[in-house]
Amino acid sequence: MTDTPALEDDTTLRRRLIRIAYRMLGSVSDAEDVVQEAWLRWLAADREKVREPVAFLKTIVTRLCLNELKSARRRRMSYVGPWLPEPLLTTSDAEVADDITLPVMVALERLSPLERAAFLLHDVFSMGFEEISTAINREPAACRKLASRARARLQEARPRFSATxxxxxxxxxxxxxxxxxxxxxxxxxxxxxxxxxxxxxxxxxxxxxxxxxxxxxxxxxxxxxxxxxxxxxxxxxxxxxxxxxxxxxxxxxxxxxxxxxxxxxxxxxxxxxxxxxxxxxxxxxxxxxxxxxxxxxxx
Missing domain, CATH: 3.10.450.50 (Nuclear Transport Factor 2; Chain: A,)
Incomplete structure (x- = not known):
């Protein structure tokens, strides 16, 4: 029997997965729900067939987020007034590890779900295009184009001359x-x-x-x-x-x-x-x- 692949510390991994889902969805509660569902699927999976548990969970989280974004876009078409992402209070003594500030979160709404996924997974979470290809079910070259297009569309929203x-x-x-x-x-x-x-x-x-x-x-x-x-x-x-x-x-x-x-x-x-x-x-x-x-x- 092959060894069951081990996960890194559960708390650290869950936090990373929630961060991915939050950036995708703009909702803390939805991100937590997505990660919980992904964790349940991991627990029910045939461990001997999963070579890379972390990659497996990232893929599940990404696909669940893409499904959620389809319904979220429909809901936001009838939203009353300006839509803003759920506010996330971050620690004041540490800068955000990426430059996805609130204005960029708002700008992400203008991207297609696939553009958003390709950009975030590559530019923010440092996933390679081969891995992204598996997560969003697109060829690596297509993933590269999606990320590039998203990057160009987000350029104006990226922080410039930010305050200390x-x-x-x-x-x-x-x-x-x-x-x-x-x-x-x-x-x-x-x-x-x-x-x-x-x-x-x-x-x-x-x-x-x-x-x-x-x-x-x-x-x-x-x-x-x-x-x-x-x-x-x-x-x-x-x-x-x-x-x-x-x-x-x-x-x-x-x-x-x-x-x-x-x-x-x-x-x-x-x-x-x-x-x-x-x-x-x-x-x-x-x-x-x-x-x-x-x-x-x-x-």
Whole structure:
């Protein structure tokens, strides 16, 4: 009888697989479900026929993600307002191991499922095209073309001139204080002229129905919000790194938990990503500081 191939440490491998699935799906809960299903298939597999368990699991996870993306794309066609991925709080003392920050996660939505898979598996998770070929059932040359096409389409969203963690935290603090206190002069100095604000409520809670573009329109929006905050103050739960961007978690009126992530260029905020949809915040835990889950490190 041949020896049954051994897996590396379960916790480490699960974390790596969840990271792959999260980058593919933009959902922590869906990623966890996919990895659980892949693990069950591994446990039920004929171990003597599986030469490389890790490759087997990566292939299963990729195929399950591709299946999930087909239905997810249909669901998002009827999504209310801007769609943002579920926010992932990363450790503040370590940079993200790849440059797939929140803006890139949003841009990934514009790719086909196969383009997304080929790009992520090769450029982010360092899989060879032969291995990717098995995972997505395409010839290696086709996988190479898919990854190249995706890379070109994502070029604009890749981070440039990103702030240091210290600069990011300083800007996040200044933005939180100015936006909640109504200091319009300070807020005006923080925003770039081409600022864009996204708010994802998913039709579940109040949020803007479309992105807000430009400095002038954004200032009008924040002036209205400042008046609202004077009546219904928000509570800061914590400052955090959200998908590689500086930001914070707050509790708003009615007990609504939301995350705010800031994209920075040349010392100014060029994009703000606010996630309010409660279905996308379940993985953070409860809305109290002592019960919210600690940052997830998938590196």
């Amino acid at each position: 963690p210290e600069q990011g935290r300083k800007l996040a603090t200044a933005f939180y204080e100015a936006s909640r206190s109504g200091d319009m002069k300070k807020l005006q100095s923080l925003l770039a002229e081409d600022i864009v604000v996204y708010a994802d409520g998913g039709g579940k809670v109040p949020a803007t129905s479309a992105p807000t573009f430009g400095h002038e329109r954004s200032m009008v929006l924040f002036a209205a919000l400042a008046r609202y905050f004077r009546k219904s103050p928000s509570r800061l739960i914590r400052f955090a790194d959200i998908d590689g961007l500086p930001g914070f978690v707050t509790e708003e009126d009615g007990g609504i938990v939301q995350t705010t992530a800031l994209q920075i260029r040349d010392g100014r905020i060029i994009a703000i990503y606010v996630t309010r949809n409660p279905e996308k915040l379940r993985h953070l835990g409860a809305d109290q500081e002592d019960t919210i889950r600690p940052p997830i490190d998938l590196n």
